Amino acid sequence: MAGAVLLGGFGFAAPAVANVSAQPTAADVYAMSAGRLGASVAAVLGLAGAIIGGLALARPTGRIGTSNGLLGATMALAGGLIGLALGGLVVATSDSGIGTGNGRGGAYVALVVGLIAMVLGGLALARSRRTG
Numbered sequence: 001m002a003g004a005v006l007l008g009g010f011g012f013a014a015p016a017v018a019n020v021s022a023q024p025t026a027a028d029v030y031a032m033s034a035g036r037l038g039a040s041v042a043a044v045l046g047l048a049g050a051i052i053g054g055l056a057l058a059r060p061t062g063r064i065g066t067s068n069g070l071l072g073a074t075m076a077l078a079g080g081l082i083g084l085a086l087g088g089l090v091v092a093t094s095d096s097g098i099g100t101g102n103g104r105g106g107a108y109v110a111l112v113v114g115l116i117a118m119v120l121g122g123l124a125l126a127r128s129r130r131t132g
Contacts, residue, residue, distance in 0.1 A: 033101055033102060033103065034103075035090050035093070035094050035101070035102040035103025035104070035107070036101065036102070036103040036106060037103070038086055038089065038090045038103055038107070039086075039087065039090045039103035039104075039105075039106030039107040039109070039110055040103075040106055041086060042082075042083045042084075042085075042086035042087040042090065042106075042107065042110035042114065043083065043087070043106055043109050043110040043113055044083075045079050045082050045083040045086070045110075045114070046079065046080055046083025046084065046087070046110050046112075046113035046114035046116070046117050047083075047113050047117075048079050048117075049075070049076045049077070049078070049079025049080040049082075049083060049113075049114065049117030049118070049120075049121065050076070050079075050080070050113055050116045050117040050120055052072050052075045052076045052079065052117075052121075053072070053073070053076030053077075053080070053116075053117050053119075053120025053121040053123075053124055054120055055072060056069045056071075056072025056073050056075075056076055056120075056121070056124035056128075057069075057120055057123055057124040057127065069124055069127065069128040070125070070128045070129075072124060073121050073122075073124035073125035073128055074121070074125065075121075076117050076118075076120055076121030076124060077117075077118055077121035077122065077125065078121075079114075079117055079121075080113075080114045080115065080116070080117030080118035080119075080120075080121055081114070081118060082114075083110050083111075083113060083114030083117065084110070084111060084114030084115060084118065085114075086110065087106075087107040087108070087109075087110030087111040087114055088107075088111060090103050090104070090106070090107035090110070091104060091107045091108065091111070094107070
């Protein structure tokens with residue numbers, strides 16, 4: 001009887017142990033995981049695109065080149081698109097939620113900043129085509 005109880009106890013405990021070991025673990029606080037690195041690169045590219053787009057929108061002929069702002073607008077669009085795509089890739093491939101160290105929070109920031117960069121670049125492009 002005791003053997004059957006022990007065998008039954010282990011039989012019920014094994015799936016619970018397997019379930020716990022299958023859960024994704026959070027990344028170390030100071031570790032630079034692939035998700036964190038990808039989200040950081042995406043956010044920096046999106047931020048650079050947003051800054052360039054803002055400069056191209058504010059001063060179309062002043063800061064970037066001597067043309068009508070087309071270069072700054074296309075750089076902002078490219079930076080925003082790459083940041084948006086890389087942020088989306090990190091969101092799609094992360095296996096846990098925000099706060100686990102997989103880069104999902106940074107990827108959401110990259111999505112927003114990349115979208116802002118694309119909007120600013122699109123506005124600057126429309127204005128450069130209208131004036132040029």
